[in-house]
Amino acid sequence: MSDAALPMARIALVGNPNSGKTALFNALTGSRQKVANYAGVTVERKEGQISAPSGRTISVLDLPGTYSLRARSPDEVVTRDAVMGKLAGEDPPDVLVCVADATNLRLVLRLILELKAVGRPMVLALNMYDIAQRQGLRIDLEGLSRDIGCPIVTTVATRKRGIEDLVAQVDGLIAAGTLRAANTWREPDAGQIRDAHREAQRILKANVRAPERPDTFTGKVDSVLLHPVAGLLILLTLLFVMFQAVFTWSKAVGDLMSDGFAGLGAFISAHLPAGLLTSFLTDGVISGVGSVLVFLPQILVLFFFIILLEDFGYMARAAFLMDRIMGGAGLHGRAFIPLLSSFACAIPGIMATRVIDNKRDRLTTIMVAPLMTCSARIPVYTLIISAFIPNRPVLGVLNLPGLVMFGLYAAGILSALGVSFITRRVFWRGAVEPFLMELPAYKLPDPVNVARSLFLRGKIFLTRAGTIIFPIMILVWFLSSFPGAPAGATDPAINYSLAGRIGHFIQPALGPIGFNWQMTVALIPGFAAREVAVAALGTVYAIGAADAAPGALAATLQHHWSIATGLSFLAWYVFAPQCASTFGVVKRETNSWFWPGVMLVYMTSLAYLAAFIVYQVARASGLG
Amino acid sequence: MDPDPVHDMIPETAKVEIAPAGVEGAVRLSEAKPGDRGVIVDVRAERHAGDHGVDVGELQRRLLEFGFVEGARIEVMFEGAIWRDPIAVRVDDMRIGLRRRDAEDVWVLLDAR
Incomplete structure (x- = not known):
């Protein structure tokens, strides 16, 4: 039989969360996988391919984990519809592979009963079978297979054990052309769920004998990690280490990369005649690509920790510990990690909101994430503070600039909590989702799976963020460069460009918050990335290499701006929607321009209001 | 204790403290x-309809799906530091x-201590 004679077959992996489904998917498909979104929703679609020994190519879809087919979140809707073959744009699966944690069968048995009702051929993969054996858990495989009415394969995904058996079993079912039974699944009511539990309990009792050596490790670790006081302290310590790692490890690499890109730009400037092409290459392409890539080390370090803690089973504990604190502001416990990530950069923060399954909780988290003080604000804060905040001690031990910096961070955190609180109280009133979460058994993360997940995160960032950040950088370059300065012009070229005109045009609107036209012009390129505003201010005040000599720029600003204007600029920067990349990512993650639009409006309003109050109060106090 | 704002929002009339028929001494898991x-x-x-993002029937189904079914063994292991909330339990x-x-709609008959 030739390969061409066998049409491609499809299978779908379905199972409870924490069943090792992703590890099994990795073991099955190796590097032959693609990640995208399902059409029209922001649910991640993971597909891979297997070549069965028969020569058949089998496409494998890794469906989001679920406890039931009664779809409660967008992820679970995808799982239900895909299982039933009703998902738009997807071919129905020929065979379902239900993945179960062999040590935790109770809930998955109920899910299996639901899946049986769908009527598709199914194979049960009893994963983590080695752990079950180590615990002395006795499972009567034949009896269980008879009771649930489908073949069973035992697997250890992390060691690639049982994978060939599983493929052979699936391939056999496909080759046999097992007929589909009618889909008799109906959304169960409470009584039917109880009945299913009773049935699952009966099957469990008949075929599984309780472990001789049950897992006591998880209980012992939990008595420390979930301790009300010790648990929180450990969480805070972990966060501190994570932060340190993000800022120190990735900063070194990130700086190296920025230097590299700056060097490349300088090389091109030196070897090409000055002109439009050179400007396009250095200020457009290279700084565009550079601004995407410098985030990569931070993102990889951050996701390394997140993936490690997730695979270990700690993330559910972190959400548990933080739930009440986040809950006070109307956020879900799981919003904690994304918001934390946003201190490095809102982009990985927003990408990390995928761990929140409720749509409203996730949206609220996405909307407030950019209010956390990201590292790109630091150069701007540093410049303005050094120019306008006198370096004098406060209360003996603290100094005023440090205190102002702390205040700016605190303003970011408090405003994020405040905005989410108001959102939940005013716009989504009463919609407090139940918080029910499995606390999975702790497991040692598998290095191969961690590496693969990390690689995937990096790739997703580069393709998704890159495809949107790069064009925006080019657009901003275009606005700042066209039209060029007329011959004999004395002012900096940017004044004559579209960006300059836009800056002059909107300046009257920003007058009440104390911004002069130089500032509004600098805001336009600053929209590409916050820290670019520093260089842009240098450009409009015609100070060459403002990055290299911040002192000179600070002195110029002191001369041109009042203290009230400086403070107003700081207040503006706490809230202002200043980074185009963030909007790109929000658009990607919410699949619409509506939410970035809402974000633009609310953040601009907050920024204007804050800057207005600061400016007017400062002027009234004689700082104008 | 318990100046818990969420709990205090429940009208007194909704707090029916009637243990299940035939099972004297059962308590709410929330307590x-x-x-x-x-x-x-x-x-x-039965509890506070409208207060949840989902109706009580849906909350009941979710609890059942997570294994909170009649007859299951349950043990409260930990509680959070603030307002002793949330709680970590072992169900079977x-x-x-x-x-x-x-957890208010889950009634538990506690073992004698």
Whole structure:
């Protein structure tokens, strides 16, 4: 039989969360996988391919984990519809592979009963079978297979054990052309769920004998990690280490990369005649690509920790510990990690909101994430503070600039909590989702799976963020460069460009918050990335290499701006929607321009209001 | 204790403290303390409609799906530092974290201590 004679077959992996489904998917498909979104929703679609020994190519879809087919979140809707073959744009699966944690069968048995009702051929993969054996858990495989009415394969995904058996079993079912039974699944009511539990309990009792050596490790670790006081302290310590790692490890690499890109730009400037092409290459392409890539080390370090803690089973504990604190502001416990990530950069923060399954909780988290003080604000804060905040001690031990910096961070955190609180109280009133979460058994993360997940995160960032950040950088370059300065012009070229005109045009609107036209012009390129505003201010005040000599720029600003204007600029920067990349990512993650639009409006309003109050109060106090 | 704003929003009339028929001494899981063990005797759908993002029937179904069914063994293991919330429980052989407000409809007959 030739390969061409066998049409491609499809299978779908379905199972409870924490069943090792992703590890099994990795073991099955190796590097032959693609990640995208399902059409029209922001649910991640993971597909891979297997070549069965028969020569058949089998496409494998890794469906989001679920406890039931009664779809409660967008992820679970995808799982239900895909299982039933009703998902738009997807071919129905020929065979379902239900993945179960062999040590935790109770809930998955109920899910299996639901899946049986769908009527598709199914194979049960009893994963983590080695752990079950180590615990002395006795499972009567034949009896269980008879009771649930489908073949069973035992697997250890992390060691690639049982994978060939599983493929052979699936391939056999496909080759046999097992007929589909009618889909008799109906959304169960409470009584039917109880009945299913009773049935699952009966099957469990008949075929599984309780472990001789049950897992006591998880209980012992939990008595420390979930301790009300010790648990929180450990969480805070972990966060501190994570932060340190993000800022120190990735900063070194990130700086190296920025230097590299700056060097490349300088090389091109030196070897090409000055002109439009050179400007396009250095200020457009290279700084565009550079601004995407410098985030990569931070993102990889951050996701390394997140993936490690997730695979270990700690993330559910972190959400548990933080739930009440986040809950006070109307956020879900799981919003904690994304918001934390946003201190490095809102982009990985927003990408990390995928761990929140409720749509409203996730949206609220996405909307407030950019209010956390990201590292790109630091150069701007540093410049303005050094120019306008006198370096004098406060209360003996603290100094005023440090205190102002702390205040700016605190303003970011408090405003994020405040905005989410108001959102939940005013716009989504009463919609407090139940918080029910499995606390999975702790497991040692598998290095191969961690590496693969990390690689995937990096790739997703580069393709998704890159495809949107790069064009925006080019657009901003275009606005700042066209039209060029007329011959004999004395002012900096940017004044004559579209960006300059836009800056002059909107300046009257920003007058009440104390911004002069130089500032509004600098805001336009600053929209590409916050820290670019520093260089842009240098450009409009015609100070060459403002990055290299911040002192000179600070002195110029002191001369041109009042203290009230400086403070107003700081207040503006706490809230202002200043980074185009963030909007790109929000658009990607919410699949619409509506939410970035809402974000633009609310953040601009907050920024204007804050800057207005600061400016007017400062002027009234004689700082104008 | 318990100046819990969420809990205080529930009107007094809604707080029907009637243990399930025939099971005297059962308590709400939301009122259990760490170390408490027992058997689930009833999972209802009655508390504060409209207060949850989902209706009580839906909350009941979710509880059932997570294994909170009549007859299951339950043990409260830990509670959060603030307002002693949420709680971590063991239901048969699974560990689950949930907020006390979501645990109100689960009635438990505690073992004698």
